[in-house]
Amino acid sequence: MKIKFPQWFYRLASPRWFYEFSGKLLPWFAVAALLLLITGSVWGLAFAPADYQQGNSFRIIYVHVPASILAQSCYMLMAIAGAIGLIWKMKMAHIVAKSCATFGASIAVMSLATGAIWGKPTWGAWWVWDARLTAMLVLFFLYIGVIALHSAFENTQSADKASAVLSLVGLVNIPIIKYSVEWWNTLHQGATFKVTEKPAMPPEMWIPLLIMVLGFYCFFAVIMMQRARIEVLQREKKASWVQEIIKQN
Amino acid sequence: MGYFATFADFLQMGKHGLYVWLSYGLAFTIFAYNIVSVALAKRQFFNKAKRQARREQIKS
Numbered sequence: 070m071k072i073k074f075p076q077w078f079y080r081l082a083s084p085r086w087f088y089e090f091s092g093k094l095l096p097w098f099a100v101a102a103l104l105l106l107i108t109g110s111v112w113g114l115a116f117a118p119a120d121y122q123q124g125n126s127f128r129i130i131y132v133h134v135p136a137s138i139l140a141q142s143c144y145m146l147m148a149i150a151g152a153i154g155l156i157w158k159m160k161m162a163h164i165v166a167k168s169c170a171t172f173g174a175s176i177a178v179m180s181l182a183t184g185a186i187w188g189k190p191t192w193g194a195w196w197v198w199d200a201r202l203t204a205m206l207v208l209f210f211l212y213i214g215v216i217a218l219h220s221a222f223e224n225t226q227s228a229d230k231a232s233a234v235l236s237l238v239g240l241v242n243i244p245i246i247k248y249s250v251e252w253w254n255t256l257h258q259g260a261t262f263k264v265t266e267k268p269a270m271p272p273e274m275w276i277p278l279l280i281m282v283l284g285f286y287c288f289f290a291v292i293m294m295q296r297a298r299i300e301v302l303q304r305e306k307k308a309s310w311v312q313e314i315i316k317q318n
Numbered sequence: 319m320g321y322f323a324t325f326a327d328f329l330q331m332g333k334h335g336l337y338v339w340l341s342y343g344l345a346f347t348i349f350a351y352n353i354v355s356v357a358l359a360k361r362q363f364f365n366k367a368k369r370q371a372r373r374e375q376i377k378s
Contacts, residue, residue, distance in 0.1 A: 110342070115320040115328060125331035128338050132345040172352055179348045183341040190337055288349065295356045299363050306367065315367045 082159045084301040085310055091294040098290045105284030112277035120274075129187040131278060134261065135285040136179035140208060141243055143173035143289060147215070148240045151233030163229035164304065166236065167219060168296035172289060174212035180205055192256060200249035201257040204242055211239040225304070 080086050113131035120127035147169035154162035184202065185195045196202065215232045222228035250259045261268055261275065268275045305311050322328040331338045 114338075114342070115322065118321060119332065124334055126334035126337050128331070129341045132341055136345070171355070175348050175352060179345055182344050186337050186341045186344075190334055288352075292352050292356060295360070299356075299359050302363060302367075312371070315364065315371055318364050318368075 082157075082161050084161055084164065084305050085308070087161055087164075088298055088301050091298055095291060095294055098287045098294070102284055102287035102291055105280050105287060109277050109281035109284050113281065117274050117277055118271075123191055126187060126190045129183055130261075131281050133180060133183040133187055134278060135282045136176050136183060137205065138282055139285045139289055140173060140177040140180050140205065141246060142286070143169050143176060143293075144208060144212070144236070145240070145243060146293075147173060148233075148236040151229075151236045154229060155233050155237075160304070161301075163233065164297050164300045165293070166233060167229070167300060168293045170212060170216045170219070170232075171296070172292045174209060174216060176285075176289075177205065177209040177212055181209060197256050199256045200253045201246060201255055204246040204249055208239075208242055208246065211235070211242065214239075 109131060113128055117128070117131075119125045147166045150162045150166035150169070153159055154166060181202075184205075188197070189195050215235050218235055219228045219232045222231060249255060250257055261270065261278070302311050302314065320328075329335055329339075
């Protein structure tokens, strides 16, 4: 493609630049994550009012919803980074994609498990094969598939490409998860946050939820950047700047 | 202060204590897993890299 990109786009592609820039960002995201997560959970657990129908089991929302949102966003980043890596043959994009996979799988587990635990007192069932739950389970399998596929290849470039293709194929699952509650008659409730309307719940309930979502995003940023940094050092091991870092550590 | 009258009420969460604390405990465990696994991966990398650098030095 003969498109001319601004300089910052090419700089993003440099593993060394990423390593140095992420090093500066990490402490900020880490502190933000800690503050947001503590504030959100304390507020959600101890201060938010109980739901008049569900009672206190409603407080599970403060871990279940952020986990579900992150499971999807993380997958989207993984797939988009994979696509950028495939199209522009950018090593750094593949590194970012690889750095999302394990976290994404773990957070999908969190969504499924906390959802099941919440389902028991609310619906009387740990699991139903409803559209959203099933699609989220599929997402978890996709994460596992991407991780397994990557480790199955000896050659890093082939591994990157194969994982990227699988991530992209699975990307269709994301709108299915998101719109399942609108398209089908499902047990799972509809969206709490909509772009066009006010939330159905009062601020004392949705503000801690927003805080938790932001906290989860900051935590994801920390984990992803740390994994990416290790991956960068691993792949650029022969470079002198990496040798310097190894010596200094 | 807060929604619950006593700490015992807070732990019991109406009758949903088991579900709420199981969920939060699980979430905390998964967060901890991520933090520990990254820290371990970092340590493993540097240990291996230092061993290799020492071997290169001995060879040369």
